[in-house]
Amino acid sequence: MYNHIFNSQTRTITSAAGILAVSSLLSGLLGLFRDRLLAGSFGAGNELDIYYGAFRVPDFISMVLVMGAISAAIIPIFSSYLVRSRQEAWEFFANLLNLFLFFLIIISVILIIFVPQILSLIVPGFSGEKKELTITLTRIMFLSPIFLGISNTISGVLRVFRRFLVTSIAPIMYNLGIIFGILFFVPWLGLNGLAWGVVFGGFLHFFIQLPILLKTGFKPKIILNFSHPGFIKTIKLTLPRALGLAAGQINLIVITAIGSTLAAGSIAVFNLANNLQNLPITLIAISFSTAAFPFLALYFSKKDKEKLLEEFSSVFRQILFLIVPVSILIFILRAQIIRVILGTGKFGWADTQLTAACLGIFSFAIFAYGLVLLISKTFYAFQNTKIPALVTLFTVGLNIVLCYFFVRVLGFENTFQSFLINFLDLQGIKDNSVIGLPLALAVSGIFQISLLLFLLYKKIGDFRIKEIFESCIKILASGVLLGFACYFVRQTIAEFVDMQTFWGIFCQAALASIVGIIVFIASAFALKSPEIKALKTLIYRKNGR
Incomplete structure (x- = not known):
């Protein structure tokens, strides 16, 4: 039964996007439940600041070293090997998997040793017991990138075989692991239980996909060939993408660093709002973009430009058609959304106001970040990872400057601050500087999509x-x-x-x-x-x- 359900193939972009959307919805709902448990248990205060601060470095490793390879390299390279020879394809993948595991373990061990020095840069506003606890949580969480690294590498290959169902179930298992940690590990281990929940979620993410990978024909091999042509090509394609992702993660690290110097709970408020605005992006944009990528890569390989442009235009319009109304609803109902989802336990009205304000600002750029995913994947289908990476680097630089600027401007009374207080219903909140962080992200996101569209036009003409x-x-x-x-x-x-x-x-x-x-x-x-x-x-x- 397990193999029959999860080993089934998906044949069209629409059906693949549908599967990804439904599973993303389930994962998103679990994510909301997770955040509700976190907000109710700890409130928007020091404890959640510690958790989100500790999460940042392991997440950096997962996103940069693994997701870069998945998104930019594994799918097109494995596909090209598979067309020629299934045996060559599996040999390439076995070697790649072993090398990734090797590098992940080495990097994790090194970073575990230097966590105190790293956190001094990431959360400069933390000190004493707060910093010590952040160090402990970070070290525990470094087990998670190893599981997620291997698991996401497996996901890339399973998507080539159009096994979208099992790859979309994996994030659900990840959230279940974290929820399990909140409910059962935290009462036993305190805040450290959150970190062990993240590790358990990473293990479940990996474990659910392993049987299906073996069913597709993969047989593990002990091979470490650094000179394999496929590995070299993967590195070449991965580096620009990893650079872009590193820039994006550095962006979040800088935001965390700035947040650590603001009022207690600022990091938590930002992350809770960011998680909520990511839900429609995940449900709609990531679902369609992920499902479209193998098809776009295939049309590029076949040099069928007309079909490629047809699919790009269709997915672009479908994303906008779904994401625009959701964004408008989020802005108008932002306070209601926060109160219903997070308004429990220690999460008070002031927390609700600030988180709702951040979410309201995010809503103006949800469309931009959604379309950035599609356009970036279109460039990846052309085996061009440099343009999205360079645009991301430039955008991150802009965002960092804007973060410092907006936080500083909102730190004292002025016309702009008064406008935002009235526009976002923040009357009575003493320190609202944190809203400068999502404001900077929104402005830079709109800039990013504008620049990518211009460069796409310069590359392929009328799309x-x-x-x-x-x-x-x-x-x-x-x-x-x-x-x-x-x-x-x-x-x-x-x-x-x-x-x-x-x-x-x-x-x-x-x-x-x-x-x-x-x-x-x-x-x-x-x-x-x-x-x-x-x-x-x-x-x-x-x-x-």
């Missing part, structure tokens, strides 16, 4: 810009109507429910969202949006009509 522009106008028009409808219902419902209770706030947010979505879909039909037609066709196919 069906007129088709995309016409869809954007219709999507924005429908989005404006959604916004008005959602705001009206939100204000109206508040008169009829008890806004001091969980269910009152939940009903307000749910009804406003439902009405807004109905208005959006109706207006999309009225405007004859191509994306709503595609959705209608998909529904009819599912019903066998």
